[in-house]
Amino acid sequence: MKPLPFDLIPDDALPTPLGLIVLQTDETIEPEFHKAFADDNAALYVSRIASAPEVTPEGLGAMESLIAASADLLPKSLHYSVVGYGCTSASAIIGSDAVAELVRKSCNADEVTNPLRAAIAFAEHHGLRRLALVSPYIMDVNVALRAAFARAGITTDTFGTFGEAEEAKVARIAEQSIVSAAMALGSSADVDGVFLSCTNLKTRTAIPRLTEALGKPVFSSNFALSWHMKKCAKL
Template sequence: MSYLPYTLDADDPAASPMGLIVLQTDETIEPEFNAYFADRTYPIYVSRIPSGTEVTTDTLAQMEKALPAAADLLPKIRPYKVVGYGCTSASSVIGSEQVERMVQETCNTAVVTNPLRAASACAAHLGVSKFALLSPYIQDVNEPLRRAFAENGVSMDVFGSFGEAEESKVVRISRRSVVDAALKLGADSSVEAIFLSCTNLRTFDAICEIQERLGKPVLSSNQSLAWHMRELNSHQ
């Protein structure tokens, strides 16, 4: 074997990487992020975190202890401007500030966001605060989520759920089901906007139709997280 010479390329300082922590059971966020970030000039590095096959407050809370280990698996050669934690409901149970602290224990990142924090920021940016919530979750998960949004100034008095705890079924809820349910909830005259919750719920192809038919802003977990990460990445 011959040892051959090589040179090293310098990292582009303008192309700071972003990090994304994805649930082990999530089949949706990565393909949707590929669509939302199709024009990006910077890498997005992904790590997985153990998560339960069912979404309950207990399985969500368990992820808190696993966050540092998941963040530790992101490449460390360069610092991050932003890391996203891809779980809406767990963020409401653990708390956005605690999520950020746990990730920053092992990852050199300026800021950590999640769909709850991101959707709240997006709502403020749009100037809307009265949402209809569509989620796939069971009731025990819906309540802390609504409380957490309320603490961020977003009310969700109108809400509905598919009532499905099993992640493998959530990801296979049809586009038509999502559209029909969102249209029903969003038709309420008190509603200013609609939020489609859960990173594993397929919403990318549904948002435009819902928005056009209702004439109201439509946010989703993945859309909000992608928007907020892009915003934070450009301003850090």
Template sequence: MTTLPYTLDADDPRDCPMGLIVLQTDETIESDFRQVFAEQSTPLYVSRIPSDPQVTSDSLARMKQALPAAAELLPKARTYGVVGYGCTSASSVIGSEAVEKLIKETCDTAAVTNPLRAAAACASDLGVARFALLSPYVEEVNATLRAAFAAQGISMDVFGTFGVAEESKVVRISTASLVDAAVRLGTDSSVEAVFLSCTNLRTLEAIPLIREKIGKPVLSSNQSLAWHMRRLNTVQNR
């Protein structure tokens, strides 16, 4: 065997990597992020976290114990500009501050966000606060989510749900169903925007269709999270 010489390329200090923690049951967010970040050179590393096939308040709360281990599985060679935790409903149960603390226990990152925190930042950027909420969740999860948004100054008095607890069904809800339901909620004169909650919902194609029909901003978990991660990482890369 011959040991051969080699050189090492230096990392670009202006290009901090991003990390993403994805639910074991999520079949959507990675595909969405590949589309959203297709033209961006910034590395995006993904880790998975164990999650229950059924979405309940108890199953969401259990992810709190697994977050540090999931974050620790991200590559450790460089400091991250931002790490995103890809679960809207669990973020409302665990709390955004707790999510950040747990991730930073095992991952060196400048910032942490999640779809709840990201959607609130996006709403503030757009200057809207009265949302219609469309979710796939059962009511116990919806109530916690709406309360978490209310604590951020965002009202979701108009809301509707598909009432689905099984993640394998959530990801297969049709674009037509999303559009029909969101338009029904979003045309209410009391709301300024619509939020489509759940990283497993296939919302990217639905968003422009809904926006065209109601003439109001339309946000989703994945769209908001990607937007906020890009913004936070840009700050670190300056």
């Protein structure tokens, strides 16, 4: 057999590498991200992380010991402009700095972000300090999330939750239910923006409807995370 000659593509000719760690139970973030990055010169590499079927503080905290191993499964030959950890509520429980440190233990990444860090960055970028929060979580999880926003100087006094712990049901909450909840909370004169929390909520097509109807910024976990990853990667 005669070996065939070949050339190698230089690294700087490749699309910008982006990493994403997705919960095992998440059915929403990947389809929404495929659309969010469709027009960018970027390549998205995904790893999964084991996660409980129900969202509880205990289950979210248990992911802390798994993040480094999940990041380790991303292709080693690449230097990532940014890696996103796709869980809003776990980031509130574990802490954004701890998440970033764990990812960097096993993955070569310039930046690490998550939906909570991204939402705070988006709010700061747009001068938002009083958010209406639409959440699917049980109350113990909501307490941690709202406290994380408060530490960043962002209030979530206008707040409502679907109170659903089961991830499979969260992924199936109808768009009109999300729109109705966001309209009810976001119409308050006491808020300057609306945040739809959870990467498993299907919010992509609801956001433009809500933004137009409310006349104020409306953003979700997936919207904020994709926005922040693009910003970090300079896309």
